[in-house]
Amino acid sequence: MRIQYKAAITALALVAAGFAHSASTKDIVLDRVTMPIAAAAPGTVANDAMAVSVLLESPDGTLSPRSTNTLFHTGDRFRVKLLSSRDAKVSLYNTNPRGELSQAPIWEGTVKVGLETITPRLKLEGDSGVDLLHVVLEPTRETGVFSWVSGWLGAFKEGSNKDIRLDVQNTASTTYLLSTSGEGLITTIRIAHR
Amino acid sequence: MQTRTCNWRYALLMAASLMALGNSATAEEKSIAVEPAPAFPAFGQWVSTFVLASPEAPTTPAAIETISLLRVVPAQAASYEPAPMIVGMPELPLVGDGVAQAARNWGTNLNYQGMHMKLLVLNAKGDKRELRPMSAPVRPGERFKIRIASTFSAVAAVDQVIGDTWYGQRAGQVYPSAGMSVQMNAGETVELPLKGNEYFVMDRSMNQRLLVTVRHAKAVDDARSNQPSYRQDSKTGSSYLQLVPRGSFPALEQLVFPAR
Secondary structure, eight states: OHHHHHHHHHHHHHHHHHHHHHOOHHHHHHHHHHSOOSSOOTTOOOOOEEEEEEEEEOTTSEEEEEOTTSEEETTOOEEEEEEESSOEEEEEEEEOTTSOBOSSOSEEEEEOTTSOEEOOOBOOOOSSSEEEEEEEEOOSOSSOHHHHHHHHHHHHHTTOGGGOOEEEEEOSSOEEEEESSSSOEEEEEEEEOO | OHHHHHHHHHHHHHHHHHHHHHHHHHHHHHHHHTOOBOHHHHHHHHHHHHSOOOOOOOSOGGGOEEOOOOOSOOTTOEEEOOOOEEESOOSSOBOSTTGGGTTTOOOTTSSEEEEEEEEEEEOTTSSOEEEEOTTSOBOTTOEEEEEEEESSOEEEEEEEEESOSSSEEEEEEEESOTTOOEEEOTTOEEEESSSTTEEEEOOSGGGOEEEEEEEOTTOOGGGBOOSOEEEEEOSSOEEEEEEOOTTOBOEEEEEEOBOO
């Protein structure tokens, strides 16, 4: 009898391992941005999913996708590509090398489910230090986005991000983000100045 | 020991059965929803069905002519920034009515529309043509044609872009003559220039490059798809796909660069 229990537990563990393997953050995000849940059940918190690529531009005009954890450099020309699990406002905020977060976004746009949003061509210049470019999928709220962004960044900076639960997977070409604690997502691009 | 082995097998069998149940449920849900497919493999099948793969030697090499490109830049030349074109695979799958039949009939209800383009480069003698993808530069003085096939009925034209690499200037249409365009049916292969003995030639002057535009006739202003195009290169050609939101039409662009 004990052995049969062990067999059943082993079976469940194998199944769980199988599903865990087949449902990486990338897979979940791609499912969500491709076929989003049409309507969340009443009373449930909507969790966001987003795929972000930094598109590095070559002189021949082509764009090569990179994940947001790639280190970029002064003078690189790039665009940012976003896919989201819901129609939303998206924006870019900058933290300059002195650590100051821009009060207003340096770019704002919208993203629609099933379509890609691409920013205009971007280029950050500087002499030293590192510029940070925060790619923001805004929560559904009319005001207070800046304070939400600074709160999120502050929480991660101080290592006290207990309230923000986030699954992230980077591939060579894309960063996949999945919130497990409500609306809104941020990923940060670093541009190093020589 | 034997009992234990049997139970391990039993556990594996149970696991396999549960996994199979899970997979079949997922497969059913997906097939009912939108029957998605990876976009480029499906387009590759369309290309192998419709696109001419042979280079075919020119019939009258002695009578070869070249298209003269503009030497004078208009005073009011419009600034030019390339339309977003990503070298890589799109993440959103191919969906829409008729995904399974896309290799033979790429319908307008599919979320992607596509194009195949390649260079046909004439050798110095003028008796052989080599196929190249659009990622391959053209050497100054080389005579070439551009072979195009698209999944949609399209109009095509070639403009000249000159000046700064990042912020060039559109210096006018070089083929066909200004105000005209080449009409193509869906699935039809067309070579530009159209005349069999005509070829383009580029040089290094003015940092010259050619801009090939292939678009639906209605893809004008806000009716152009605002989505990036994706390109995949093989040894002998380049394939392009673009998401086309409802109410808009495909518009694809490719720069032809001279070798440096």
